[in-house]
Every structure is written in structure tokens, then in C-alpha cells.
Amino acid sequence: MSGLSGYRGPSAKILTEAGASIGDVLEVQTGGESVTGTLVPRYEHNDDSHIVIKLKNGYNVGISVEKVSKVVRVAKGEAPKFVTPEKVASKGLPRVSILGTGGTIASRVDYRTGAVSPATTAEELYSLFPELSGIASITPEIVLSVYSENLEPKHWETIAKRVSEVVAEGVSGIILTMGTDTMGYTAAALSFALRGLPVPLFIVGSQRSSDRPSSDAFLNLIGAATMAVQADFAGVYVVMHADSSDERLAVHLGTRVRKNHTSARDAFESMGVEPVGYWSRQGIQVTEREAPPPRGEAEGFAAMPNFDPRVALVKFYPSMPDGYLGAILGSGLRGVVFEGTGLGHINSKNIDQVKKFVNGGGVVCMTSQCLWGRVDMNVYDTGRDLLKAGVVPLEDMLPETALAKLMWALANCKSADETRAVMQENLAGEITPRSVQRR
Amino acid sequence: MERQARATILPFDPEASQLRVGLEIHQQLATSTKLFCPCPIVKSDELPLSFERRLRPTQSELGQIDPAAVFEFNKGRVNLYKWNPESACLVDADEEPPHPPNMEAIETAILMAQVLGSGVVDEVHVMRKLVIDGSNTSGFQRTAIIALGGALPVDGVSVGVQTITVEEDSSRVLKEGAQAREYALDRLGVPLIEIALDHVVGVPEHVEAVALSLGRSLRSTGRVARGQGTIRQDLNVSLLGGQVVEVKGVQKLNLIAKVVRYEATRQMGLVKIAEEVKKRGITEVECKAEDATAVMRGTSSPVLKRILQKGGVVTCIAVADFAGLLGLEPFPSIRLGKELAEIARTNGLGGVIHSDEFVKQGISEEESVALRAVTGYDSNAGLVLVAGESAERVETVAGLVVERLRKTPIGVLGETRAATDDGETRYQRPRPGAARMYPETDIPEIVVTEEWKRSLRMAMPVSWKEKVAAYSKRYSLSEEAALQLYDSDNSKLFEELAAKLRLEPSVIASILVETPVRLSREGVDESKVTPEALTSVLVAVDGGRFAKEAAVDVLRAIGKGDARDVDEAVSKLGLTGMSDEELGKIIDGVLKRNKPLIEEKGDRAFSVLMGEVMKLARGKVDGKKVSKLLRRGLDEGR
Numbered sequence A: 001m002s003g004l005s006g007y008r009g010p011s012a013k014i015l016t017e018a019g020a021s022i023g024d025v026l027e028v029q030t031g032g033e034s035v036t037g038t039l040v041p042r043y044e045h046n047d048d049s050h051i052v053i054k055l056k057n058g059y060n061v062g063i064s065v066e067k068v069s070k071v072v073r074v075a076k077g078e079a080p081k082f083v084t085p086e087k088v089a090s091k092g093l094p095r096v097s098i099l100g101t102g103g104t105i106a107s108r109v110d111y112r113t114g115a116v117s118p119a120t121t122a123e124e125l126y127s128l129f130p131e132l133s134g135i136a137s138i139t140p141e142i143v144l145s146v147y148s149e150n151l152e153p154k155h156w157e158t159i160a161k162r163v164s165e166v167v168a169e170g171v172s173g174i175i176l177t178m179g180t181d182t183m184g185y186t187a188a189a190l191s192f193a194l195r196g197l198p199v200p201l202f203i204v205g206s207q208r209s210s211d212r213p214s215s216d217a218f219l220n221l222i223g224a225a226t227m228a229v230q231a232d233f234a235g236v237y238v239v240m241h242a243d244s245s246d247e248r249l250a251v252h253l254g255t256r257v258r259k260n261h262t263s264a265r266d267a268f269e270s271m272g273v274e275p276v277g278y279w280s281r282q283g284i285q286v287t288e289r290e291a292p293p294p295r296g297e298a299e300g301f302a303a304m305p306n307f308d309p310r311v312a313l314v315k316f317y318p319s320m321p322d323g324y325l326g327a328i329l330g331s332g333l334r335g336v337v338f339e340g341t342g343l344g345h346i347n348s349k350n351i352d353q354v355k356k357f358v359n360g361g362g363v364v365c366m367t368s369q370c371l372w373g374r375v376d377m378n379v380y381d382t383g384r385d386l387l388k389a390g391v392v393p394l395e396d397m398l399p400e401t402a403l404a405k406l407m408w409a410l411a412n413c414k415s416a417d418e419t420r421a422v423m424q425e426n427l428a429g430e431i432t433p434r435s436v437q438r439r
Numbered sequence B: 001m002e003r004q005a006r007a008t009i010l011p012f013d014p015e016a017s018q019l020r021v022g023l024e025i026h027q028q029l030a031t032s033t034k035l036f037c038p039c040p041i042v043k044s045d046e047l048p049l050s051f052e053r054r055l056r057p058t059q060s061e062l063g064q065i066d067p068a069a070v071f072e073f074n075k076g077r078v079n080l081y082k083w084n085p086e087s088a089c090l091v092d093a094d095e096e097p098p099h100p101p102n103m104e105a106i107e108t109a110i111l112m113a114q115v116l117g118s119g120v121v122d123e124v125h126v127m128r129k130l131v132i133d134g135s136n137t138s139g140f141q142r143t144a145i146i147a148l149g150g151a152l153p154v155d156g157v158s159v160g161v162q163t164i165t166v167e168e169d170s171s172r173v174l175k176e177g178a179q180a181r182e183y184a185l186d187r188l189g190v191p192l193i194e195i196a197l198d199h200v201v202g203v204p205e206h207v208e209a210v211a212l213s214l215g216r217s218l219r220s221t222g223r224v225a226r227g228q229g230t231i232r233q234d235l236n237v238s239l240l241g242g243q244v245v246e247v248k249g250v251q252k253l254n255l256i257a258k259v260v261r262y263e264a265t266r267q268m269g270l271v272k273i274a275e276e277v278k279k280r281g282i283t284e285v286e287c288k289a290e291d292a293t294a295v296m297r298g299t300s301s302p303v304l305k306r307i308l309q310k311g312g313v314v315t316c317i318a319v320a321d322f323a324g325l326l327g328l329e330p331f332p333s334i335r336l337g338k339e340l341a342e343i344a345r346t347n348g349l350g351g352v353i354h355s356d357e358f359v360k361q362g363i364s365e366e367e368s369v370a371l372r373a374v375t376g377y378d379s380n381a382g383l384v385l386v387a388g389e390s391a392e393r394v395e396t397v398a399g400l401v402v403e404r405l406r407k408t409p410i411g412v413l414g415e416t417r418a419a420t421d422d423g424e425t426r427y428q429r430p431r432p433g434a435a436r437m438y439p440e441t442d443i444p445e446i447v448v449t450e451e452w453k454r455s456l457r458m459a460m461p462v463s464w465k466e467k468v469a470a471y472s473k474r475y476s477l478s479e480e481a482a483l484q485l486y487d488s489d490n491s492k493l494f495e496e497l498a499a500k501l502r503l504e505p506s507v508i509a510s511i512l513v514e515t516p517v518r519l520s521r522e523g524v525d526e527s528k529v530t531p532e533a534l535t536s537v538l539v540a541v542d543g544g545r546f547a548k549e550a551a552v553d554v555l556r557a558i559g560k561g562d563a564r565d566v567d568e569a570v571s572k573l574g575l576t577g578m579s580d581e582e583l584g585k586i587i588d589g590v591l592k593r594n595k596p597l598i599e600e601k602g603d604r605a606f607s608v609l610m611g612e613v614m615k616l617a618r619g620k621v622d623g624k625k626v627s628k629l630l631r632r633g634l635d636e637g638r
């Protein structure tokens, strides 16, 4: 790193005058005293009136620019010479592709400046996770570099296209690493775009940052890599910690998974169903639910990677202004997924607005904000009126899954009627006809 | 087998050895909540929840992994954390980002900086310091420098202050096993202030005096926690020109001199052993490890027999020209063999057996010859047996033992050791490389404004010396009693009671300070002699329920659990007061019985008579009152 990353205003001025760059050893004099250490970067949200020095003992301290009488550059900083790990031969092992999208599953800390950088090459990954070299022959690549919250349907398309190319090249399995925020949406989207995928695709991430020795990333990655080689099933899954311990991973079906905690390791849960299985160092344990699809032949597999982003997910709430709903319905959308109340309702006074949108060619689907349980619009008047208005009930489909599916269906169906039919068809486990799990 | 020997007093000449000791004091702060979460600071006896973690070593900037970290990871350790929601939360479990820091803790550190004349930094940056022994769930400890520089005056000399930091305490160790370690999360995250001093050169007692003085300065802020385990001292001990050994966790102040003395002697002993190695012309230590399980199959050594019966293995390490060196004791109980045994114990084995103790361990001459035959070494070689039930573990330990033996010519090795309760030090792990730290990005920087510092300067505590002098003056206590009171955990209670009770402050002070010490020496559980118990006893004495002399008996009964409270103790001990009439009868009786003595000795018989009356009154009455009445009786009798 060079330059004066993050410094601006008075602090940048005083450093520029001293000819200092990030990483240089400086002596900062304040009145009668002085502090010597390495100049470290400053974050953009910090003020412009302090200089941050990393002392020899490793600590950072901030010095007010107002007090600084002189800055002397003692030595030029030398970028750390990272010793590239030796190439580890894992020839003869099955090939596993690791596709990176932006979340850092593995990172290296530059303790000189505090910068955290992602590990991107196979050698780096092997050096961070020596076990990997005994599991598979890894080919990592960066497909995207986008924060999870910034991912859009066009990114799902990029990922789906790259996955189908990798499948054609011949791999035992695929690992997709990403930030966890929208992992559930991506998992659902890929479940539809990659229907019939002949190999398993495991989406992994870390809830606790990968720079920390306690990160969940390590086990998630090792588990996913092992399954990419050993699992006898195919399809799209999210693989994350089953609980707080570094012991067991849960394998969630891509269409039934939801992030239910902001920060904990076991944030991801299967909703309405059991996870497909669990992984531990002892092996894979498939649960007694509908068997996941077996592996298939790469030949003949074709992705359907297109999505139409003109869909809204609308959570209905008491006192939702008519104008708000009207604005959404009138914004040029082709579809709306409602997260309705209870069995699948919205305020009855809004039914006419919905009817108008449907009559104009739009597709409106209903899921429940209860998340657990199934919509049933035949029980109450409002439900029946909504059905009459053309709203499609989506059984126990998760709202986020419904959003991704409607985007995909609109991009791949020829008409609104066909789209409505596809939405009600169980394509990737997104609808479970029988309710077995209570919660 | 080499096992931990009892502590002995060692001969030691600090002048000749040029002992240097750097002191780091870790003091718990008396905040109501933890440093980075709102958990209350309480010790949980029940820990119903748990989870397991494995901490991974992380790479340095050069792509290398810290030796201490590798050491831990190679042990394949799983850390089991137990917790109770009353004293820990998801932050402590590393399942939630830290909350903004407890500002009370930061303020205490700024106050302390002002006491020691340290320069407070303008902007505080919280760092993550990698610690992967498992004591922190995250794998790092959050810590921040608050101030740099300053000086602590001790006996007319000024000891330089290096840094004042605020940091989170580690988890409480419940169990330390070879494969798993158990921790409790109640202590994790409790705010500590750490003060690191420049090293001092001199005698161990001086180091103790420095620690005592620093402890008193900390207490002068009135913001630090009191009681057992709230203060820990780390010592960096070295001899002139030698490597630095880090001794962790000296919990009692009065153990510091003993620990320093032991560690310095151990280091001098290792230097002497290294000199002996050189004298023998050994520049490179030649070692060879061979499997000796078959050879020892029929052994009569009880330790090995037990291991072999359970299907264990024995590895024999031969060290060329080391015969006699493993058991050599340049100072009492300082031996190379003991160092090796400590390494074995830290790694889950019971110890090692070396050739200088074969006879003692029941290993026959024939076995010794057979072992030499297996390794191909002659009788000049030293032999070290590493045995255990797990072959993998034995192999790991044998590797570490060989590594240690090869370093014998160096003398003292830089390592981390733990202080033991009896004032020795015990091997823990290799010394970590330079502390690896990077910013804690989840916590924003804290700007320390001039205004904030000014307002804290107003709250600057009175120095402990002034406080002690004021005590002594205000309560007419001797200076020693005043200092004892200040050092004790009960100074606040004293102030309250002195204001409330009619008792002489010196009486209150002596019961508050001396009784707990005396009872603890007798083996009574200190924690049972609570401030509440002390208060109720003093109130009872004040009300004339029993004599001050009986206070210790009452507290003993409570401390031992013989009585639940003062009332029960009083009735069990038969202390139900005594009327003046009853006392008069006793005095009359004593006077009558001792008539010849009184006639012979006159006033000089007083103390004998006094003793006799007190014995008969069995602590039911105050000595002063007895003295008054006895004097009257004596005068009247004449």
C-alpha cells in the first residue's frame, strides 16, 4: 500500500509535507515528546484531524494534528514480502471449483498496516487450509467482486452462466463463496436457473469474519469441499454451521433456506422442512426426508440463467397507504409477490388496485409473512376476493424464494398465464405439498 | 518419574546474576458491566450452556504462522466453552459484534494515566491481539493503549511506565486436558487495566515493593475491583544477556519475590548446565529416538508397567555424552530432567523418566543395557523415556523433548511459564513471536478531548500515601495499622463502621484487618468471612453482646460453617453475655482464692488475676470492664 489512503484535510497536508506514505516509519513530534512508529491507513469515515501510528509493540494510537510540531520520515516502508507458499500437488484428486463472488471466505492480514486482503489463488488457499490439498484439486476463481447486499439478478445470471461452463469442463462439485446477507435469495435463484445441475453446488460464507482464528469460514469451506467430492447427490445447497460449535454443518436446500439471525454462526435455517443433511468430520448424514436428486451427466445440462428484475416483494402491514401500493403497482413492474398477513391477506380495500394490475397483464402472488405454515385463501372472504382478483397462492413457498422464482419465471415464460402456472408448480423443492414440520 | 517437586528456598545472589524484571500488572476494574457488552460482572456457579470451537493459527504478513500458534493447533485441541446467560451473551460467545466500549473503564485508565503522569493518546484505537490458546472465543483479545510514558515513585526511586492499556479479560479455565480445554465465559470481557513498567534491576523484594506500590496507586482511584483473582501480575524475568522468560499469572502480591527468586535460580541453573555441556566439549547435541516398547515389555517400573498394560508405547531418546547431565542439580530441584517433564505434562503425558533416575524408578541395569543396544549408544549417553497410552502423543512429546535437548547449550530459552501457587514457575508454551495485532474494525475510534481530560482531572484521586496518613491521623491509628487497613479489602467498610459505632477505630481496624488474615491462615475459607459477617460481629461487640476478644471465635464459627450467623454462633459458643453481678461473683472468687499471692505481690499480682478472670468469663465480657472491676475489688480488699 502506498499513498495516504484515508487521510485528507489537515492530516493529509502535514503528512504530504513530510513526504510520508502509508507504511513508512515516522517520528511524530508533539511539543517535548515524540512517538515513533509505522503510518497506518485511516478509514474514510474517520475525521481529518488525527494521524494514526502503529507502535513497535503493535498498538495503534491516534495523534491530534493540532499538537504535531514536526513529522520526520525515519524510514521508507517496505511492503511485506509475502512468501508464496509452495505449490502443493493434489494431482489425482477430484477437481473442485471454488467460485468467489465477493465475500471473503479466506483472508490474510497485513499486520503492518492492518489491511485485510482476500486469499485468491489456489496456493494461498492451500496455505491457509492445508487440509484442502488432501481433499480435492482446487481451482479457485473470482467471478464477481460484489458485497452480498449489492448483488442483483444480473449477478445471478453471471454466476449461473459460469457454473454451466465449469460443469462442462468437468468437475466433481462446485463451491460458491459469498457474503451471507442475500445468500438465501441467491440460493433460490440458482436453484431455478440451474435446474437439473448434474453436480452439487454448495454455497458457503462466514458469519464471523475470516481474519479471526474463530471464523466459521474454515469449517464451512472444508465441509463443502469434502462434500463436493463425496456427496452422492446434486443440486444447489447452502452449507453453514448447524449450531454454535465447530462441529456440524447443515446442508440446506437452496429454495427452503433463510437467514434468521444477523450475526450468529447458525443463522441459516431450513424453513418448513428439515435440512437435507448434516456434515461432520465423521461424514455426511442425510436426513429422512425426500431424497435429494442423484448426480447426473454433464452432457445435456443447460442452464436457464435469465431473470427479469421487474418484480417487487411487498410486505403488507396495517395502515399501508393506498398511494404507496399504487405507486408500486404503477412503477412498470411485471410481477408482485405479497408477503401477506396470516393465511395470505391484505387489506380488502386494496383488492381493486390489485385487480387492475392483474387485468393489465401483471402477475401477483401471495406468500405469508408468518414464514411458517401455508397460505390458504379459501378460509376468509378477503382471501376468496383476492383469488377472484387473480392472485396466485404459493402454498408454503418462502417470500424470498417466490421473488427469485417470479423473476426467473417472467424471463422464461411466454405469457402471464404460463407464468402463473409455473409459479404453482413445484420445480426445486420450493413447495412442500405436505406440512410435516411444525417449527 | 520426574514430577513437580515441592518448593524450596534457594540460594541466590541477585548481585552476581544481574537480575532484570519487567512487571505487568493486570487489574480488574469495578465497572458494573463488561468492556464490550452489557453483561453484568458476576461469577456463575452453574454453566448450563456450552459450545465447542477450534481456533486456527493465522498467517503473518510473511505468510508464516506463529510458532506459539502452531504449537497450540498441533495439539489438535478443542475448546469447550460453558456459559450462563446471567453472566455472558452472544458477544462473549463470538456470535455478535462487540458493543461500544464501557466508557467508565476508559475513564479509569485516563485517571490512572493522570496519577502516573502518563501521556494520554488523542485517539484511542481498539486492537485485536491474537491469542489462540483458546482463552478468548474469538481467537484474539481486544485491547487499546490509553496512555504512554510516566513514572511510578517507589521508595525514592522512579520506575518508568511504558504503557497503560485497557483490555478484556480472558475466559476462566475450568479444566485443562491434553485434547480439550474447558472454559467459563463469565470472566471473559471483564475490563482490565494493564500497566507495563520498565524493567527493574535488583533484588526480588524490590520487584515486590514496586508491585505493591502500583497496586496501591490503582486502588487510590476507588474504581478497581477487590478480592481474590482481581489482580494478576506477569513478570518478564531475565539475567544479564539472557533470553527473557515470561512468567504469567502471579495472583498474590506476596508471592512475587518468591517467584522471581525461583525463576532467577532456575535460569542460573540452566546456565550452569549449559556450561557443563560446553565443558564436555559438546557443541551440537546429538539425539536419537527409538521405539522401546518391546524392550520394556517385562519392566518392573510401576509407571511404565501401568502404561504398557493399557496398550501404551515407550520411546527412548538417547542423547550423546549426556550421562549425569539430566539429573544434575546446580541448585536444589533445578534439573534438565524437570524441564523435560514439564514439556511432557503440558502436552498431556505424566512426565518423562531419564537415566539418572532409572534406579529410583525401578528400571533395571539389564533394561538400561537393552535400551542402549536399541539406540546404539554407549553408557556415556543420557537416556530419556517418553511413555503414554497414545502413540501419537508420545511421538509429539518425543519430538518436543528432542528439540529442547538440542537447545541445552543455549542455557535459558525464551518461553512462557506459569506461576504456581507455591511460588515456582512451570513451562507453558514457547514464547510467542512479536504480538500480532490489527485493528478491531467493529469499534469506532474514541477521541479523547482536552475538555474530557480536564473534567477527569477534577476527579483525580488523593494519593494512597496521603490517604494512609489521613487515616492514621483521623482515627488515631498507627501508621502500620493505617496502611494495613488501606491494603485490606475492608477499608471502605471501616470508614462506614467507624462513623456509625462507638467502638474505638483501632478496635474496628484490628477486627476488620487482622481477623480475616488470621482465619485464612488457620485454613478457614476467606470468602465466607463476608463484609456482612464482619459488620454484624462489630455491631454485636459495639452493643456489648460479647467482648471484642470473642469476635475471632464468632467469625471462625461462621467461616467454618458451624454457625449461620452471629446469633447462632453466640448461642453455640455460649457467649450470651454476663451480668455485672455474675462478673462480680467471679472476681470475688478469684480474689478469695488468690489471697496469699495478693498479699505477697501486691499490685504485681494484677495481671495474673486478670488472666484468671478472663479465662473464667470466656470472652463474655470486655477486658476493659474486667480490669476496672478487678482493680476496684483489689483496692477494696485491702
Ligand SMILES: [Zn+2]
Pocket (backbone or CB within 6 Å): B034, B037, B038, B039, B087, B088, B089, B090, B091, B092, B189
Ligand atoms: Zn456479554
